Amino acid sequence: MNCKSFEQLIALYAGGDHPEQRTREIEEHLKECPSCRELVEQLKRGMITLNEFSCESVDPSTLQGIRNQVLSRISSETTRAPLEWFRFSPFWKWNYALVAVLVVAILSVALFRLNLFKRSHQEMATMTKKELALPSAPKVTPAPTPSGEPEVQGTQRAGLNEGPVPRPRSNHRVKSGGQTERPTQSRPGPIVSPSFEISQIIPPHIEPFKIEFPKKADPLVVKWVTQDPDIEIIWLVDTKGE
Amino acid sequence: MELEIRDNSLMMTGSLLEASNPPVSQEYSLLVKRAKAGDIGAFEELMIRHERRVFLTALRLLGHPENARDAAQDVFLRFHRFIHRVDEQRDLAPWLYRMTVNACHDIHRKQVKVNTISLDEFQETGEAQSMVPSPHPDENLSRGEEKRIVAEALKRLPEKERTALVLRDIEGLSTGEVARILGSSEGTVRSQVSMARLKIKKFTERLLRRKP
Incomplete structure (x- = not known):
């Protein structure tokens, strides 16, 4: 067995990431290979060091600071102006799209009504002219x-x-x-x-x-x-x- | 824009995460329900329960306390923003891990390229020389110094390998859980974790064997 190409499997073995069958195969190899045994030991030592990071103590003031910052941001977000809500809400793109649609709809209705108004005036004027043009x-x-x-x-x-x-x-x-x-x-x-x-x-x-x-x-x-x-x-x- | 897309991807995988999340106690689900209803006190209580884990994960992913603080704040603000999508019957931890990874990724991209020197390049520089603790490290190396070296090695790993290793070896999640959080396959996570373990081992070994 080529131990160099076996390194990745050993690295997974050190973390217990292999299924039972593969674990047994590797253990058979480790019995015969002192360099791979050493590799396993070094990997396990590194993993123990890594695992110690999870037990690190954190300064309570740091966590308190994070909490205060988050809560103040949340309270300011809930009391901020409607325009700011409009800009910073998670659906800001939809907000802008909705406003655009509303503007187009309002303009369409206004133009339609204006056109109607003009047309009715034109019709009135035409009718009046016709009647005025009648012989006296x-x-x-x-x-x-x-x-x-x-x-x-x-x-x-x-x-x-x-x-x-x-x-x-x-x-x-x-x-x-x-x-x-x-x-x-x-x-x-x-x-x-x-x-x-x-x-x-x-x-x-x-x-x-x-x-x-x-x-x-x-x-x-x-x-x-x-x-x-x-x-x-x-x-x-x-x-x-x- | 990027943030929104990433949040959407988070929501897409949310169902997968929730399906694997362990059910929680009635008291915990009541707390989440209250927070969803807008109770700031309940939200603060949830923050207290998860803030340490979020901060430490961010610290390991970013390597700097200031950045980790920013990331943790970002995580809890996102959490508050999307709390209405949370299933109160499931544990929030995987969801928060996912948000932490995303927040750290965003901060990491904005950073100056200080962490982009690979482990091999780092060992050629004079900076590596200063990290060698003593002429005979094998005998005299204290646990604190070893931790410092491993932390340095962790910082210099590629981002994906570092994320997988932090979640698997520091946070102690299973390979399946890590795969679900990262949205990748278990095989990919295994490969990333094994590569990361070997790189850290080699980095530590080379530093310790270096003669002054």
Whole structure:
């Protein structure tokens, strides 16, 4: 047996690290090899010295110092500012990722809402422009009266002069008897608010319009005049004979 | 970053360690449970029970009391940080050994390369000359001097061999326990331990046989 290559096994044997079978084999060899026996003795002596390190006494003040340091660090960690906790917590990477996700989410929602707001304004503006671009009400010469004054046809609804009066939703013509008739497609309508319903402001016991139609070919002119400058004047013109 | 990765690896092997840990007394498990619930008094009691072992292991792994103190503090701070992952029914010792090895590894990397001279290189320098205790060491060598030489030899071992030897021969853990703590195989640990024992023996022998 080559003792040089046997050294590692002897080193393990000295520490009792071999299984029983291998231990017996080595012991057989040691009976015949004094140099390996000496090696075992030297190794065991070194191991005894190493083992003495575990029995070393430690200065109690050293251990007390370690304990105080740890406890003070722990107490300062538990009372430190939230930002510091954020930076020094074991999950700091996830904290930063979470903040980034939140920022992106908030920005997305804000941009989405801003876009909606702009779009609704654009739509409103387009609608208003369209309505403003409509041809103005044709001038209709009222039929002369004997006194020379143009005759106002139709009736001006009482009670609407007080306060701002919203415009009606559409240019429905009012038939006699309070019934309305939807105008033809090409007919221009007045500027209206999209969310406005005339029935909302008129109490049910008041008839919205009461217009007396001329008997035959005279043009129908409804003039709605208020004293409030903010209230627009609406002309409803019917063609002759219709 | 490195610290976090190492802590994660610690947690991965935690289940293996816990599986091999011996069950503990009811009083001990109650203490751990209280510490997990945030009782600083219970945590301090656990520190008192384990601090000596942690400090001495760190001292042997690093070779310097100041560094060992830093390592022990680091170990207990990590212990406090990850105490919620501890199984109160199992002994904490293997877990703390693992954290001690990691903390010492971190400190060792930061150190100036003072311990990187190998044992063979060390014997060629004048520093080795100053460690020879007497002209006839075999007869006059006291136990204190022998311990000093062995401690010096230990410091100059490669880190992995030193760690395996400290846990096996100084702390008295079995080869299997050392392998589980270090996350390696028993064969690797046996090889590291045998190499370390032979190196220490040769270092001591050469120093003692050196003529003044």
